[in-house]
Amino acid sequence: MITKFLSCLFFFSLFFYSFSQRPTEQSLKNIIFDIGFSTAGSNEIKKIDRIISICHRENYKDCEVFGYLKIANIYNKNNDIKKAFYYTDLVEKKKLITSDTDFEAVFYFHTIRSLLHQKLGERIKALKLLDEVAVRAKGKPYFEYLLEWQYAGIYNEMNEKDKALEAYKKAYLESKKYRENYHSESEKSKNKLANSYKPTAYLSGMYLEMGKMDSARIYIEEALRNGKKIDEKGIQYITSIYAAKYYFKANDLIKAQHHLWICKSIAVHYYKSENYQKAVIGDLINLYEKMGEKDSADYYSRQLLTVQSINDAQNKVQRDLLDEKQAAEERGKTEEKNKLIYLCVALLLSMAFIVLYFFYFKKRKSINVVPTEIVPVRNNDLFEQVTTLAKENSPEFLTRFNDYCPGFSEKLVKAADLKNSEIAFCAFLYLNFSTKDIAAYTYTSVRTVQTKKYRLRKKLNIPNETDTYIWFRDLMK
Known part of the structure; x- marks a missing residue:
């Protein structure tokens, strides 16, 4: 009841504000940015839709882009990848990105589309999308840390650990630069600030994967300190997941269990994405196997199978949709090519007919042309x-x-x-x-x-x- 009341209050205040004075594009963008991402769901999507309608009325195209991409990212977090692609496709369909579009909007479009393709295992497409904005991101700490952070994730999936480590290091350093200049920036966002602490935890995880325990400990302790300063579920989840991995390897199983329970609670209550739950469940299986608690390990093994099955089914649906879209594009190109071929063939046949017709009357001979067609027989x-x-x-x-x-x-x-x-x-x-x-x-x-x-x-x-x-x-x- 309280949630509905607050939601109505938000819509009323936004409605009143939009008609009492002309809102600036930056003020609307700030509202979008400050809608909590980690805990966002259907209510937040309704709020963003309302803001998008105001942006459309005021012809704020950049703000429309941010609105659609924020919704796409929320759906991606909640594992509805079909809807996530739908909202990024809307940006293209409505031709909202032009040569005059603000770079931040272009940057988010490329990075979110890259994230979606990465999730489907299409890493070459994911890297290409990041490469397209990399040059313009140079010298801008906010964009550079986000870009390097995403590069690192793809390199890690490709098992290129050295590249991944270097990218995480750059992301960590650039995120610190961004925070140092945060108070002097005209455009501030609590969500942007909170997000900039995440590369610290990811860097600790990378050192952990490479077996460098001392380096991992330094960054995980820093990440845990940061987590106490920032009350944000995304920070708490990612810090706890890597803290659990560290303590598991350090053989401190009680601390590992404590952090995994934190992760599990956040994943169940705030993240509908199976990817978040899979990571926690997989670590819980390993933990309980090491603790000798077979029943608990078996329970989570069964849970993992269920989650994996759902995830595979959802990803297959989206891959099929993308394949269908690509096939439609290929069919369009083929049809255009065939039209050109048919036109050329028609012209050649017309010319041949004219030549034969002229030759027939000149020589007064009949020419019977028996066309033959060879149809190759294909075996299975x-x-x-x-x-x-x-x-x-x-x-x-x-x-x-x-x-x-x-x-x-x-x-x-x-x-x-x-x-x-x-x-x-x-x-x-x-x-x-x-x-x-x-x-x-x-x-x-x-x-x-x-x-x-x-x-x-x-x-x-x-x-x-x-x-x-x-x-x-x-x-x-």
């Missing part, structure tokens, strides 16, 4: 044979698959000691069959397939944050 290719054998659960499937994808089995055997049945299961995943499809083809339950996937992830050391299907695809690159 090897891929179709392999998928057919898979659907029939044929014992010949693995043999034919090895013909289709040479070296697949050998690479898996090098990675782990796998049985033929496990290799065949990996082949199903490489062919991008869904959990439901595999269960149907192998006459097993969906739960059994999910369990097999989880065991294979453990055997092959596939990181928790890596999509299984993408891992198998990258294996053969």
